[in-house]
Amino acid sequence: xxxxxxxxxxxxxxxxxxxxxxxxVAACSAGAAGPGxxxxxxxxxxGAPDAVxxxxxxxYREDRLLVAQPAKGQFTARSAVCTHSGCTLSKIEDGExxxxxxxxxxxxxxxxxxxxxxxxxxxxVPVRLEGGKLVAGPKA
Numbered sequence: 001x002x003x004x005x006x007x008x009x010x011x012x013x014x015x016x017x018x019x020x021x022x023x024x025v026a027a028c029s030a031g032a033a034g035p036g037x038x039x040x041x042x043x044x045x046x047g048a049p050d051a052v053x054x055x056x057x058x059x060y061r062e063d064r065l066l067v068a069q070p071a072k073g074q075f076t077a078r079s080a081v082c083t084h085s086g087c088t089l090s091k092i093e094d095g096e097x098x099x100x101x102x103x104x105x106x107x108x109x110x111x112x113x114x115x116x117x118x119x120x121x122x123x124x125v126p127v128r129l130e131g132g133k134l135v136a137g138p139k140a
Contacts, residue, residue, distance in 0.1 A: 038064070038081035039125050040137030046127075049075065049134050057108040059092050065136050066097055067127060068109040077127035077136045078111040084118035097122070 044063050052058045052075065057068040059080060066078045066089070080089040080097070087101035097108040104118035111122030127136045 038079045038083075038086070039123055040065070042137060043139065044136045046134040046136055048132070049073075049129060052134070057092050057097070059089060059097070059108075061088060061090070063136070064088050065125060066092070066108045066122070067134060067136065070109055075127045075129075075134060076109060077125040078106075078108065078122040079125055080122070082106075082118055083113075083120040083122065084116070 040063070044060075044065065046060055046063065046065070046067060049069070052067050052069045054069050054072050057066055059066055061080065064080045066080045068076045068078075070076065081087070082089060082099040082101065082104050084099065084104050085101055087099050089097045089106070090100040091098050092108055095108070096114055097106040099105070099118070102117050103115065104113065105115040106112065106118070106122050107114055111124065113119065113121055125136050126138065127134060129135075
């Protein structure tokens with residue numbers, strides 16, 4: 001078997017493909033999760049508590065939070081950032097919070113993983129009523 005040096009065209013084609021692949025990875029990882037940590041580092045005003053149905057859950061996608069009201073006046077919150085690859089969960093359907101990136105599914109109240117590839121539950125976030133509004137994250 002003889003070893004011939006790669007042509008200039010082959011080298012340039014390989015470099016171009018590597019660059020395109022790198023851009024694709026960067027676009028998927030940066031755009032999916034967005035900037036910032038998985039849980040709030042400052043208080044987040046979520047508005048009126050009646051936006052969260054009793055016995056249900058509301059996804060605050062822009063704030064990357066899931067808020068549940070298992071019983072009237074009792075609220076729990078979880079990060080809406082998938083623990084597998086950092087994508088923001090896209091919807092709550094059939095009682096499950098779903099990740100659009102790799103298909104992980106979570107219990108929106110407990111944060112428990114229902115189906116992987118995620119292996120860790122969604123982290124809990126403190127939530128409270130303040131001045132008639134739901135506020136998630138640490139106290140100011």
